[in-house]
Amino acid sequence: MPELPEVETIKEDLRELVVGSKVEEAQVLASALVEQPSAEELVRRLQGTEIIEARRRAKHLVIDLDSGDALVLQLKIGGQLLLVPPVEEPATALMLVLRLDGDRSLFLRDETGFTRVRLLEAEGLEERFAGLGPEPLSDEFRSGYLRQKLGGRRAGIKGLLLDQKVVSGIGNIYVDEALFDARIHPTRKANTLTEGEWTRLQSAVKENLAAGIEHRGTTFSLYRDVLGRRGHHQEHLKVFVQAGKPCPGGCGGKVVRKKVGGRATFLCPACQPENGLGEEVGLELELRP
Ligand SMILES: [Zn+2]
Known part of the structure; x- marks a missing residue:
């Protein structure tokens, strides 16, 4: 499922390649696609507009039109937005086709x-995102935010980080990677995390999302950018879908797969012990590349 880095990549492609284009015709090809308004009204309100901006909020892609409307897409699991040509x-x-000017x-x-x-x-847009x-890569995600927001909670840290009301745009891939980097077990109760662990986690969330963007997203099978290209971040994953491989933390152990809150979860049990590592290891970890 596209998470923040994948949607960000598509948004940047749209800015470069599609913003400024006119929508000459719109066709809805899957009735389940349109949640609001009706498919007929969506088509009517899209046709003849100009695409003036592309934005991302959490995992939502927002395409602004000169009419004042915004087309909001949730590319769930297999969603692809492709520019034809150059893509064949x-x-x-097919769910929706927008015929643009310039063929x-x-x-x-x-x-x-x-x-x-x-x-x-x-x-409606403001209400939807309220x-x-x-955004974890904005100034609003200030140092100390996660500890202040979650420090009193007894729930498991992974589930809390996936809650879009806590922080926007993180999903299953990047949360496992960030928890590994911070050396925190995914089921640790938030109220047991130390000051050092919160600091490491906050940086790890940012670093992993930024790396995902730099590598233009993670493609296991279906994710593509607007030009139909795969992302590269799957080549850089440390624990996610790496079960059985040696731990990249150099502990000599292996990455394992577990279910946490019904989700496939990947971790190193030696580097991320269920009861925590204790504070003394923290300082060393701050120095990782
Ligand atoms: Zn390890």
């Missing part, structure tokens, strides 16, 4: 069929 016209799993089109396709869109006015936590 896809024939299957180009944007194809939204999703083999899993879970992608959803909404067309919202400014007010409950979301801060």
Whole structure:
């Protein structure tokens, strides 16, 4: 499922390649796609508009139109937004086609069929995003934020980090990577984390998301950028889907897969012990590259 780095990559592609284009025609090809308004109204309100900006909020992609409307996409699991040409016209799993000026089109396709869109006015957009936590790569995610927000909670740290009301845009891949870097077991209760662990976790969240963006996202099978290219971050993953491989922390142990809150979770049991490492190891870890 596209998380912050994947949606950010698509947003940057749209800014470079699509902003400034006019939508000459819109076709909805999957009735389940449009959550708001009706499919007919969405088509009517899209046609003849100009795309003036592309933005990201959490895992949502926002395409602003000169009419004042915003097309909000949730690319769930298999959602792809492809620019044709240069991408060859896809024939299957189509959900929405926007015919642009200059003989180009944007194809939204999703083999899993879970992608959803909404067309919202400014007010509706504000309401939709009102409950979301801060963007982890913004100044709002200030030092000490996670400890202040979660330090009193008894729930497991992984589940709390996946809550979009706490922090925006993190999903299963980047949360496991960040918890490994911070040497924190995913089921640790938040109220047992030490000051040093909170500091490491806060930096690890930022560093892993920034690395994901730098590598243009993680592609296991379905994620593509607007030009149909795969991301590269899967080549840099430390624990996520690495079960059985040697721990990259150099402990001599192996990465294991567990279920945490119903989700596949990857960790090194030696580097991320269930009861914590204690404070003395913390300082050494701050020095990792
Ligand atoms: Zn290890």
